[in-house]
Amino acid sequence: MRRTIRAAVGAGVLAAALVMTGCSSSGSSNSNDGSLGTADKPVKLTFWGWAPNMDKVVDTWNSTHKNIQVTYVKTDAGDPAVTKLLTAIKAGSGAPDLMQAEYQKIPTLVSADAIIDIKKDVSAETTSKFSDGVLSSVTLGSDALYGIPQDSGPMMFYYRADVFKKLGLSVPTTWAEYADVAKKVHEADPKNYLGTFSSADAGEFAGLTQQAGASWWGSDGDSWSVDIDSASTKKVASFWGGLVEDGVIDNQPQYTPEWNKGLAAGTQVGWVSAVWAPGVLAGNAPKTAGKWKMAPLPQWTAGEQATGNWGGSAVAVTSQSKNVKAAVQFNTWLNTSKTAVSQMVTDGGLYPADTVDSKAALATGNGFFKNQPDFYTQAAKIAETVKPFTYGPNVNVAYSAFNDQFGKAAQAKSQQAFLDAAAQMQKITVADLKNSGFTVK
Amino acid sequence: MSTVTKPLGSRGSMARPQLAKNRSGRIGANDKTSYTSTIILLLGALYCLLPLAWVLMASTKSGGDLFTSNTFVPSRHLFDNIVELTQYRGGLYWRWMLNTALYAGVGAFLSAAVSAFAGFALAKYSFKGKQATFMVLLAGVLVPGVILAIPQYFLLAQVGLTNTYWAVLLPQIISPYGIYLARIYAGASVPNEIIEAGRTDGASDLRIFLRLAVPMMAPGLVTVFLFQFVGIWNNFMLPYIMLGDDRLYPITVGLNGLLNQGSTVPALYSLVITGALLSIIPLVVLFLVLQRFWKVDLGAGAVKS
Structure with missing residues (x-):
């Protein structure tokens, strides 16, 4: 995930401090009175999140539910928010009732007792609105339910339709074709690339291996297994390593000013991304509106239909919440009511995880993809093909190992270095898991 | 020649x-x-x-031009950018600006006041444990504030003050360096004879301090104030750790948050750049106005015996 170095350092310092300061008053003390409040004496909830315009959705709730009043607090996205929550949990106070949490962070939060199982307060009708793949990231394959999914990020392939037309290229449906097209794009103009291998986006790489059939962690009761350096990961690593070694795709990280410039100037001709890409494209390269098109991710075997997930969050109830029932009621409304989900699409530009209630709002298509009016119909089809994937309790360690190892490999421009990087990631992740006291198989 | x-x-x-x-x-x-x-x-x-x-x-460029046009050729979007920045989530940026002014202004004032009291007491009174107190303070000068941020977070969490204005204000009120400077300055600029004269005339200790000592220490206190003001204005770590609600953020943490939107939302580069530019202005003004004091005081404090 993108963040400034400062923030990264900050998160690191916080994390280190958490380890050092043993003064924790863990053991959640929920009074759990189940009160739902009245208009005169409303239950007050706090909700931390960072999704754009979520405050407006919360306002809608507050104006129609006088008995439960929610204060929305916009925090920094991703890692800093998690670190802040964990600090508050350790400190014994200061945590909100509800918290937006990226899917890959949920095992970390569960193992830190920061978020709780809300299964008994959530109906089967609510959970039936999510695809199995998405639901598995909040159940972690158990009987529990650690949050209600908010948005998801099925991965797709974006390309500049105008450039493809000019060069007479057809949209790649397999990765072999992708490599071929990448070569042609770069040969036609050495400044242009079909994509880049970004060593700053571990989530993207994880999604690509997910498509290939990898699942980096596995849990069996109390023990964890790590399978980062699997055949599937090796396949993906060696594919991108080969492209970088041949110089047919770029080796610079995404979300840098340089990369933004490439998008805007048209030297980045394609982007392997996810369903939320239109927002990023519109923000970084507004003048390329109408020139992009979206297609399913290229496949490893022709005719197959599979994709991975990059991004997306759930909303969880924290272990410091004293009003779990009210929090779950709000959470259910927020992520599975037609009103809230529609507003999430129109105001927030999110792609809701709730596939039932979002249909109407998504039917109008995406403003940046006017040339592709059925954008969300296609997206919904692609979303159904997300392969299962399990995240472990030390995703942060694995991801930072990815940044370090693949960062070096991308600069070295060698296929072998990519394979070595995957092996290193495995080693670092297993060592950390053992160090943190988990049983590792 | x-x-x-x-x-x-x-x-x-x-x-x-x-x-x-x-x-x-x-x-x-x-x-x-x-x-x-x-x-x-x-x-x-x-x-x-x-x-x-x-x-x-860069602050004069629109989002679309920012990465494509020539770096040092200005564009005409400065006003648009300021308008956009002002409109961002209902003028949140200006709230950050006011927050920063509050943190820096009130924090530096209180810090200067505490430094004056403590510095004067350490310089002019003899009491048990005076040397020990001063040594602890000296040691405090050597400890970077960043290191204390986490313990301070835990302490404030105990009394439920995290994520409030107090969380940022309270830890910055006591500045070991400020007290140290005030002590040196009080020792150098307030003669014992004046205090004795005051006592002879029957003034209380508080009155002696407020009416005699503070005016004589004023230039030194301005230095303490400025040091703290700039320190708090630029402080990132403490508010970053203490605050979760972005309505309480100072500029530094707020702008960082604008860049840190998560991978699914584009970073608001134009807003951050324009915001950074505007945030410099108050400091520039402060420096131009108070520069004189700053220089003179450092020199003055250093040479007087």
């Missing part, structure tokens, strides 16, 4: 030609060194000012 020749001439009956040669040699050497140092200084100035110029130019 006469000032140059005079001391040379006074050395004795030096031969004229030699003197001339010497003189021209000296001037040549002088010119050369001044060229080199001028170039070095110019390079230094360029090094410092170039990023500022970049911010200035």
